[in-house]
Amino acid sequence: MAGRDILIGIDAGTSVIKAVAFDLGGRQIAASSVPNRYHSGTDGSATQSLHQTWDDCAAALRGLGAKIDGLAGRTAALSVTAQGDGTWLVGRDGPVGDAWLWLDARAAPTVARLAAGPANRARFEATGTGLNTCQQGSQMAHMDAHAPDLLDGAKVALHCKDWLYLNLTGVQATDPSEASFTFGNFRTRQYDDAVIDALGLTHRRSLLPPIIDGTQVTHPLTQDAARQTGLLAGTPVSLGYVDMVMTALGAGVYGGAAGDVACSTVGSTGVHLRAVRSQDVHLNDEGTGYVICLPVPGVVTQVQTNMAATLNLDWVLGLAAGIMSDMGQSVTHRDLVAHIEGWLLQSTPGQIVYHPYISEAGERGPFVDAHARAGFVGLSAGHRYPDLIRAVAEGLGMAMRDCYAAMGPLPGELRLTGGAARSRGLRGILAASLNAPVRVSDRDEAGAAGAAMMAAVAIGAYPDMEACIAQWVTPLLGQAEPPDPVLVAAYDALFPAFTASRRALPPAWDALAAARSLKGHWL
Secondary structure (H helix, E strand, O other): OOOOOEEEEEEEOOOEEEEEEEEOOOOEEEEEEEEOOOEEOOOOOEEEOHHHHHHHHHHHHHHHHHHOOOHHHHEEEEEEEEOOOOEEEEEOOEEOOOEEOOOOOOOHHHHHHHHOOOOHHHHHHHHOOOOOOOOHHHHHHHHHHHOHHHHHOOOEEEOHHHHHHHHHHOOOOEOHHHHHHHHEEOOOOEEOHHHHHHOOOHHHHHHOOOEOOOOOOOEEOOHHHHHHHOOOOOOEEEEOOOHHHHHHHHHOOOOOOOOOEEEEEEOOOEEEEEEEEHHHOOOOOOOOOEEEEOOOOOEEEEEEEEOOOHHHHHHHHHHHHHHHHHOOOOOOHHHHHOOHHHHHHOOOOOOOEEEOOOOOOOEOOOOOEOOOOOEEEOOOOOOOHHHHHHHHHHHHHHHHHHHHHOOOOOOOEEEEEOHHHHOHHHHHHHHHHHOOOEEEEOOOOHHHHHHHHHHHHHOOOOOOHHHHHHHHOHHHEOOOEOOOHHHHHHHHHHHHHHHHHHHHOHHHHHHHHHHHHOHHHHO
8 A cells, every 4th residue: 555645535416526535634635526417307306317427426536537646556545425315226237217316206195105104103213214205215115106117127226325336346235324214223223124114115125235334344446447437446445424424524523522513514405413322312203304323333413404505595696686687787696695795784683584495395304394385474565685685594594493403402513514604694693593603614525525534444544433533624623603692692582483483384385285286277
């Protein structure tokens, strides 16, 4: 391994695949990215080509090689993480159609049926994870009932990172995080036959791949993968955990008092995590959220996820852009983002409730409702556009608080990543929503870093993950930004209105869904 001083983390997200190089001390050297593509259908489908995803991953690695002299010979190991959930079926001769992504909503009726079944609570207490349309278990159960030929033609059911790992190494496997929150038990990090039976998939058990831990096991890069990526055959490859926890690991979710530190990624979606010991997991009565293992013995993350976060801001900014365009004045999204701080200063906190459920797939955290939709409560004639901007931003904070409240006591410190981390105004709203100081990591690519950290432990560059965190994560955390007491008081008063209206709205959402289903009759 002499001269091998680089670790590569691959992070295959929904919109982009990144390959990022780090030195052994955790310093980012270079990054290469390739846009990702998926297809949405009017039936709620969201699919992605397996072949194209691998080709894009290989292209990102070749692009990294073009930026770093001698990358192949210098690479000590690489690791891969990717978008979570979804179903990537592979048969004896290759992919069985396109992957069903986590965005795919077709399994909604199957989720409703399984969630109402007598075995669902026991399934939840084993996995720590509520059923939703994103998950492989729900999607496979739906396929089994409505498109069994897909499963009949498959040899193995993988997730995105598992598919890339198969192309890199030739090995069919999955990791403890996705295996246990979908089909297993977070305490044992193994499959659980009772969980599989509760999903009605016992007869499909053979489709589930072996579970390996990428901090302990690597497989060599194949000759074919080496040819396509520009790396050297035999380079150790580590299978990372799912992207949510890799990003949180790279951004600092594990550190400080157990359960007191939380990490939120507030980007297009919102992912809210806190690290706790397995025995300290809080399972809520509603049966929602995720429990996802960290690559640290005995430590898991409790997770609640919002289907949409900054996508709500994109929507409200898009209203302004559309109006200005109609009047012959073109503005860019960047132009409008630059005005957010000023608009926040022109508005009064805590006056309007906004529910940020803008996704066509509804919401999944801390409740699951495919019919949930965004909306304002409390508008009056005196409100103007800056008030809408503030309400939408505060809706993100209220949704975050709603998620953390479902996991137990609110955290004592929030570590923040994603687009919202770049805005001082948004950081202030999120900090005050939780009444907790916010710290932002200087780490540019936290997901790829989390994966590379697993490879670093796997090859013995660090004795354990705690030692790696001390070098890769802790020094990059910025100073704590305390919450504004005035905003804290405003949001303590706003939150009851947010939760009361959220709990009252499902009948209206259902009625709207029924009305939308009839739209063809009026055309």
